[in-house]
Structure formats: structure tokens, C-alpha cells
Amino acid sequence: MSKIYVSTTVNGRPEDVLCEAHQTLLDLLRDEIGLTGTKEGCGTGDCGACTVLLDDRLVCSCLVLAPEADGKEITTVEGIADSQDGLHVVQQKLLEHAALQCGVCTPGFVVAAKALLDRDPNPDEKTIRYWLAGNLCRCTGYDKIIRAVQDAAQELTPTK
Numbered sequence: 001m002s003k004i005y006v007s008t009t010v011n012g013r014p015e016d017v018l019c020e021a022h023q024t025l026l027d028l029l030r031d032e033i034g035l036t037g038t039k040e041g042c043g044t045g046d047c048g049a050c051t052v053l054l055d056d057r058l059v060c061s062c063l064v065l066a067p068e069a070d071g072k073e074i075t076t077v078e079g080i081a082d083s084q085d086g087l088h089v090v091q092q093k094l095l096e097h098a099a100l101q102c103g104v105c106t107p108g109f110v111v112a113a114k115a116l117l118d119r120d121p122n123p124d125e126k127t128i129r130y131w132l133a134g135n136l137c138r139c140t141g142y143d144k145i146i147r148a149v150q151d152a153a154q155e156l157t158p159t160k
């Protein structure tokens with residue numbers, strides 16, 4: 001089968017990849033580019049573990065065909081940290097609140113929560129729960145995750 005050339009930018013780096021027409025963006029990231037931070041939970045668009053930003057829109061990368069990423073900018077969990085060694089405040093707060101167990105869902109929550117705080121640095125609890133409704137976690141019970149995002153928001157906007 002002939003391969004398709006995909007030219008994209010991932011976490012600010014140009015990536016030119018040959019892929020099969022049936023491969024997903026999740027396959028492209030993990031198998032062709034080697035960024036395995038993005039996880040596959042369900043593979044059917046139900047869990048949010050594979051969440052990435054595609055031209056600044058949150059998408060389930062298991063539902064996007066790799067050729068659709070041509071010419072687009074992608075941000076994965078590997079591109080979220082503020083510096084090479086540091087963590088984004090959302091990641092730091094998830095750690096501090098012990099808001100993860102197996103961690104399969106965590107990259108998706110990190111990407112989604114960061115996207116929320118970029119748009120709304122001062123979200124109320126209802127907004128956080130609504131925004132993260134597409135991200136499922138079978139381990140934590142959610143409360144610690146919500147507290148972590150609230151704490152991250154507090155750190156970003158300490159005067160609220």
C-alpha cells in the first residue's frame with residue numbers, strides 16, 4: 001500500500017512522516033514520531049486518554065486520521081511543560097494532590113486542563129468538571145483531579 005506524506009509541527013518541532021492512510025494521529029505520534037506520552041485507553045473516542053491539541057483544538061487523537069494532521073500544529077503532553085526540566089503548574093498540582101494512580105488518563109487530563117486554564121484562568125468547579133467531562137479516570141474518583149486544577153488556577157491567578 002502506498003504511503004502518505006504528512007508534514008506537521010509537533011510541540012514546535014517540524015515532523016515530516018510517511019504514514020498509512022488508515023493510521024490515526026495517535027499512531028503517528030506514538031509509533032512514527034516516538035512520542036509515547038499520549039496514551040491509548042479505549043481507541044474509540046470515549047476516554048480522552050489520547051487528548052492532544054490540534055491547531056489549538058482539543059481532539060481525541062484516536063479519532064483523527066494521521067493524514068488529517070498535514071499542515072497542522074499539534075501539542076502533546078510532552079509539549080506542555082514550561083521548560084525542559086520543569087513541569088507545568090497543572091502537572092505539579094496533580095502530583096501534589098496525588099491525583100493519579102495508574103496514570104493512563106493523566107496525559108489527557110494535563111492537556112485538557114492546560115487548555116482550559118489558557119482560555120479561562122479562573123474557572124469555577126462546575127466549569128472544570130464540565131470541561132474535563134470527556135476525560136475518564138477509573139482510578140482516582142475525580143475529586144483530587146478537580147482540586148489539583150483548582151489549585152493550579154489559584155497559582156496562576158493568586159488574587160482571585
Ligand code: FES
Pocket residue numbers: 039040041042043044045046047048049050051060061062063
Ligand atoms: S483512546 Fe482516544 S478517546 Fe480513548
Ligand code: FES
Pocket residue numbers: 099100101102103104105106136137138139140
Ligand atoms: S489514574 Fe488510572 S485511569 Fe486515571
